[in-house]
Amino acid sequence: MPVSQPAVIRSRRVVLPDGERPADVLIREGRIEQIAAHGSLLAGSLRDTEGGLTDLGDTALLPGLVDTHVHVNEPGRTEWEGFATATRAAAAGGVTTIIDMPLNSVPPTTTVDGLAAKRKIADGQAWVDLGFWGGAIPGNVADLEPLHREGVFGFKSFLAPSGVDEFPHVGPADLEAALAEQARIGALAIIHAEDPAVLDAAPQQPGVHYRDFLASRPADAETAAVARLLDTARRTGARVHILHVSSAAVLPLLRRAREDGVRVTAETCPHYLTLAAEEVADGDTAFKCCPPIRDESNRDALWAALANGEFIAVVSDHSPSTPDLKLLPAYGGSGDFAAAWGGIASLQLGLPAVWTEARRRGHTLADVVRWMSAGPAELVGLTGTKGAIAVGRDADLVAFDPDGEFAVRAAELHHRNPVTPYAGRTLTGAVRTTWLRGRVVDTAAGPFGRQLTRPTRPEEFQ
Incomplete structure (x- = not known):
């Protein structure tokens, strides 16, 4: 299976663990790979990729x-x-x-x-x-x-x-x-x-x-x-x-x-x-x-x-x-x-x-x-996979x-x-779009949710 191309979601209101700020969020293979300054991920290699750029403007990204x-x-x-x-x-x-x-x-x-x-x-x-x-x-x-x-x-x-x-x-x-x-x-x-x-x-x-x-x-x-x-x-x-x-x-x-x-x-x-x-x-x-x-x-x-x-x-x-x-x-x-x-x-x-x-x-x-x-x-x-806009989640x-x-x-x-x-x-407050592991959830795509099991690392259950 070929490696999917990255996608970028941009917003002036990205809610990150340390607060809300303008940012670009780079997604690859369903995970967040990078959080960059707003407008910084327009370079040529991303502009024409399969994933492309989604600019939300002032709509918040949570x-x-x-x-x-x-x-x-x-x-x-x-x-x-x-x-x-x-x-x-x-x-x-x-x-x-x-x-x-x-x-x-x-x-x-x-x-x-x-x-x-x-x-x-x-x-x-x-x-x-x-x-x-x-x-x-x-x-x-x-x-x-x-x-x-x-x-x-x-x-x-x-x-x-x-x-x-x-x-x-x-x-x-x-x-x-x-x-x-x-x-x-x-x-x-x-x-x-x-x-x-x-x-x-x-x-x-x-x-x-x-x-x-x-x-x-x-x-x-x-x-x-x-x-x-x-x-x-x-x-x-x-x-x-x-x-x-x-x-x-x-x-x-x-x-x-x-x-x-x-x-x-x-x-x-x-x-x-x-x-x-x-x-x-x-x-x-x-x-x-x-x-x-x-x-x-x-x-x-x-x-x-x-x-x-x-x-x-x-x-x-x-x-x-x-x-x-x-x-x-x-x-x-x-x-x-x-x-x-x-x-x-x-x-x-x-x-x-x-x-x-x-x-x-x-x-x-x-x-x-x-x-x-x-x-x-x-x-x-x-917390290793869900709950925040953070690299690796x-x-x-x-x-x-x-x-x-x-x-x-x-x-x-x-x-x-x-x-x-x-x-x-x-x-x-209106939800405009929901992405699951980088894919838009919509009726045309059909359901692609996964079944999860409890993480086994004991440090996650303090």
Whole structure:
């Protein structure tokens, strides 16, 4: 096979690890070979090459986003999403790498056979690069090391019921055993942290009022679960990551644990940073997720923590379903928050949603890249290839117009089902082009994403 010719992408706003500046980015064989002064790579040998020159002008050039929290749901619940639709939506939203959650697929990724089934069906469908999380559930401790050897990026557990029978939550003894084993094999534990006893004691009032649903998933459920998890992590020495933090009340617990030497990180999500309980209309179950979207003052506290570096990542927790399961009134549903499926569909919209609010609060594109690309890549050990515009990294790049505005029309998104709480909103920031390893992602080219496995260099998992 002949060696491909280099290509140059130029922008006056290239977001690099040390800040934003004008630059030329030289790409060869899918990797970034050189970052040069703006306008310096016009020499004759590049001008007429196969790759050519793409001049973005004032459109920003970002590294592709890394979304480590995506529920693809295939096989088994492909009508909810699927690899083809999820990864196409990801690419359209500037996401070039996703890590798929071990549920709500059937079978779940709790055994090597379950992983093999998922890999087989994903083959040839992915528009972006993708990897897989494993699952730690009651009774599968013996499966963790084989899954780890197969390259999963870590293991997810629920401390409260997950919502699907095939992925049960872990009790205290199960959690202790799973974390001890993950500490032994050097795996990352990622945890949905809500306490089932607190949830059971909370008022359960079915109906269309969001305030009733919010009362059924109180912040105390998160703090109690995180406290228990951190105690277990101290005893076992496991490295733990708190998924989708919705309540700022957990932040003091995380600070103290880090001071004590516990290896703990945390993430939050676009919907917790951009939406608020006060704006959720009666029956609008597109907003339902667990843990829930909380009030405006809590949202402000999450932003303050993000600015202070207390979250390693902002990731989508894209968890879609069919409209009938959301019980949306527009589809003939009851609008009952208690009975509706809980999950936010937002994979294509995370970047503009976060940028819209980040810019309003005085943050920069470099901040957004740190939260949504560099941080997630660090979390899963992909800093050798993903997460930055840097020499030697994959040429996963995004042309992003930070001033472009668009109204969200759910039916026009690449998600399989036209349900999202962002429908009807005007967002700022438009993805113009996405490159995966130097190639434009478009429907004419067909999908060419690769399946990734966990890096094995221990220094990447400190």
